[in-house]
Amino acid sequence: MVEIITSTPTSTPASTFKWAKDGGSTETIQPTYILSEEKRPQLSEVAPGSIPLIDLSEPEEIIREKVVKASEEYGIFYLVNHGVDPELCNETLKAIVEFFQLPLEQGRGLLHSTDHKKDVKIYNYHEPDGDKRVPGWSEALTHLWHPSDDSFLDALPANIPPQYRELIRTYAKEVGVLFAKLFGWLSEGLGLEKEALEKNMGEKLKFYKMQANFYPPCPNPELTLGLPVHNDMAALTIIRQTEEVTGLNIIKDGKWMAVEPIPNAFVCNIGDTVEILSNGKYKSVRHRALTNKENIRVSLASFVAPNKETIVGPMKEIVDEQHPPRYETFLYADFHEKYVRPWLHPGK
Numbered sequence: 001m002v003e004i005i006t007s008t009p010t011s012t013p014a015s016t017f018k019w020a021k022d023g024g025s026t027e028t029i030q031p032t033y034i035l036s037e038e039k040r041p042q043l044s045e046v047a048p049g050s051i052p053l054i055d056l057s058e059p060e061e062i063i064r065e066k067v068v069k070a071s072e073e074y075g076i077f078y079l080v081n082h083g084v085d086p087e088l089c090n091e092t093l094k095a096i097v098e099f100f101q102l103p104l105e106q107g108r109g110l111l112h113s114t115d116h117k118k119d120v121k122i123y124n125y126h127e128p129d130g131d132k133r134v135p136g137w138s139e140a141l142t143h144l145w146h147p148s149d150d151s152f153l154d155a156l157p158a159n160i161p162p163q164y165r166e167l168i169r170t171y172a173k174e175v176g177v178l179f180a181k182l183f184g185w186l187s188e189g190l191g192l193e194k195e196a197l198e199k200n201m202g203e204k205l206k207f208y209k210m211q212a213n214f215y216p217p218c219p220n221p222e223l224t225l226g227l228p229v230h231n232d233m234a235a236l237t238i239i240r241q242t243e244e245v246t247g248l249n250i251i252k253d254g255k256w257m258a259v260e261p262i263p264n265a266f267v268c269n270i271g272d273t274v275e276i277l278s279n280g281k282y283k284s285v286r287h288r289a290l291t292n293k294e295n296i297r298v299s300l301a302s303f304v305a306p307n308k309e310t311i312v313g314p315m316k317e318i319v320d321e322q323h324p325p326r327y328e329t330f331l332y333a334d335f336h337e338k339y340v341r342p343w344l345h346p347g348k
Contacts, residue, residue: 017216018104020112020122020139026216033137033224039129041290042256043222046249049258053265056181057081067182068189075285076250076269078262079238084174086264089240092171093298095164100139100214107159111141119144120155127228137291138226141212145302147176152208168210175238175302182236182268183304190278190318200277201235202310202332209234209303215247218291226289226297232271233335234305239267241299248299251286259287272335273305276327279314308333 017026024030052070054077056063070077102108113121120143126133144152145168152172153165184194198206215226226247241248241261248259248267259267275284289299306312313329 017101018109019124020104020109021124021135023104023109026137026218029137029219029223033135035127035134035224036129039127039134040223041221041225041249041288043290046256046258046290049260051250051257051259051267052077053262054079055081056083064185064188067185071186071189071270071274071282073283074250074252075275075283076259076267076287079178079266079268080262080264082178082266084171084178084266088167088170088174089264092164092167093240093242093300095161095167096141096212096214096298096300097296098161099141099159099164099212100216102159107157111157120157125227125230127225134224134228136227136289137218137224138213138215138289140214143210145172145208145210147173147179147208172210172302178238178266178268179236179302179304182238186274186278186282190281190315192315192317196315196317197235197274197277200315201273201304201306201312204307204309207234207303207305207307209305211301211303213289213299213301215289215291215297217294217296219293221291221293224291226291229286229288231284231286232269232303233273234271234303235273235277236304237269237271238302239269239299241267242295242297245292245295245297247289247292247297249288249290256288271303271305273312273332276312277315279318279323280326281318306332 018024052066052074054063054066054070056079067077108122111120111122113123123140123142124135125140126135143156146152150169153169156165183197187194187196190196213227218224243261243263246258246260249256250259269285269287270282272284274282310332311329312332312335314325314327319325
């Protein structure tokens with residue numbers, strides 16, 4: 001098995017990593033990245049993880065039952081024995097590390113943008129903190145993907161490592177198979193046909209996005225976050241993360257819990273769209289990412305969401321007088337632009 005880089009090689013020491021947005025160094029933590037005391041991660045209070053683990057080598061009826069239960073109770077679960085080549089996954093994460101270690105002048109700095117409408121960009125996410133927005137200690141490369149149409153590769157910039165293009169072509173196809181299975185099991189868990197959830201995300205081409213998150217070593221992980229506290233707006237997310245470095249946390253029963261990396265496992269989480277479509281049966285999980293003082297951490301998140309022209313609301317097939325709609329119906333573009341989930345998750 002290919003070994004993942006979890007610490008920066010000596011040719012590119014951690015102290016020389018430069019943010020694409022301003023060229024600043026990560027050698028020290030600048031005040032811009034420091035959260036107010038009440039927003040800091042309180043690392044000592046993070047509980048050990050107990051996330052459901054689902055083995056896809058089991059009989060399908062058992063898998064479906066476990067997926068449904070985990071989606072109702074946690075909104076997140078591991079997938080093992082999923083059939084995706086571990087070397088493909090590890091090589092893809094390695095190519096992401098190589099891209100983020102490129103000097104800014106080789107093009108990474110030119111990709112930084114705050115325009116969320118751009119299909120390919122490098123972006124820093126922010127945590128709301130009083131009257132400030134504190135950037136997370138990470139950079140994200142986002143681009144489109146598709147499980148069967150390779151044309152998304154044409155939009156990738158020239159400085160993306162060539163091996164990433166070939167790896168992500170295959171990775172997209174294999175992860176697409178997992179998405180189709182998960183949507184089918186979740187639909188059946190609602191008492192519907194396998195295609196129900198995907199049909200209710202619109203007849204037109206759905207929105208597929210990948211996000212490669214790069215977390216450089218942080219001088220003081222107690223003071224900042226890698227990614228802010230959030231829920232995914234998408235329908236489903238499948239994540240591959242560095243196996244040796246913990247970072248992903250979820251809120252369960254009011255407490256933060258670690259999602260420990262498991263060898264050759266994917267993490268799948270429910271997003272806001274599936275919570276709404278299922279009328280609240282499946283729960284969108286609130287999560288964040290921490291930093292690490294010694295090691296680089298990488299995660300590759302694949303998202304499937306409705307396109308912006310889709311009308312989203314509780315599926316009519318599961319709504320009746322005994323089960324009235326718990327959420328309003330809206331144009332997905334409006335949700336994306338205006339709501340950003342405060343009405344869906346008030347007070348969290």
